Amino acid sequence: MNSMNDTGVAAGMASGRTSHTHRLRGLAGTGFIATLAAMVATTLAAALAQAVGVDFEVPDGGETVPLSGFAVVTGFFSVVGVVIAVALLRWSARPAERFVWTAVSLTAISLVPPLLSGANTATTTALLGLHLVAATVMIPTLARSLRTRTD
Numbered sequence: 001m002n003s004m005n006d007t008g009v010a011a012g013m014a015s016g017r018t019s020h021t022h023r024l025r026g027l028a029g030t031g032f033i034a035t036l037a038a039m040v041a042t043t044l045a046a047a048l049a050q051a052v053g054v055d056f057e058v059p060d061g062g063e064t065v066p067l068s069g070f071a072v073v074t075g076f077f078s079v080v081g082v083v084i085a086v087a088l089l090r091w092s093a094r095p096a097e098r099f100v101w102t103a104v105s106l107t108a109i110s111l112v113p114p115l116l117s118g119a120n121t122a123t124t125t126a127l128l129g130l131h132l133v134a135a136t137v138m139i140p141t142l143a144r145s146l147r148t149r150t151d
Contacts (some may be wrong), residue, residue: 005018016067020116023089023149024052024086024089024090024146026079027082027086027089027142027145027146027147028086029081029084030141030142030145031078031079031082031085031086031141031142032050034078034082034137034138034141035074035075035078035082035138035144036080037073037135037137038048038074038078038080038134038137039071039074039075040071041133041134042070042130042133042134043067043068043070043076044050044073045124046067046070046130047067047131049122049126049129049130050059050067051142054122054123054126055120055122056119056126057119057120057123057124058073058117058119059103059117059119062116065148070130074130074134075111077134078138081103081138081139081142082107082142084099084102084103084144085099085142085143085146088102088146089146089149095146095149096143096144096146096147099139099142099146100139100143101142103135103139103142103143104139105136105137107131107132107135107139110131110133111120111128111131114127114128114131115128
C-alpha cells in the first residue's frame, strides 16, 4: 500500500515538474517569436522614418545609426524582457501583473536617453517612437502569455 502511494506522489511530482517546464518553454517560445516581430517592426519603422528624412545621426560622433543597429538593440532588450518574464513566471505569485509594471517602468526609463542625446527633433521623436513600437509588441504579448500560463 505504501509503495502505491509513493509511486502516486512521485508521479504527481514529475507531472508538476513537466507542467512547469512546459509553461516555461511555452513562454520562452512565445517570447522568441515576439522578439523577432519586435525586431522586424522597429527596423521597418526606422526604414520608414529614414525614407521621410530622419537621419538618425548621433551628435557625439556624427555617425548615423544603421538599420541593423535597431534590430540588434531591439533584439537584445526584448530578450532581457523575456528573461524577466520567465523569472516572474517562476518566482512570482502574480507574474503578469508584475511583468507589466516592470516592463512599463523600464520602457519609461528607456525614453530618457533619446531625450538627452542632443539629436535633432526628428531623430529624437523617431527614437522615442521606436521604443514604443518595440514595447507595444513585447509587453502585451508576454503579459498575455503569462496570464494564460498561470491560469
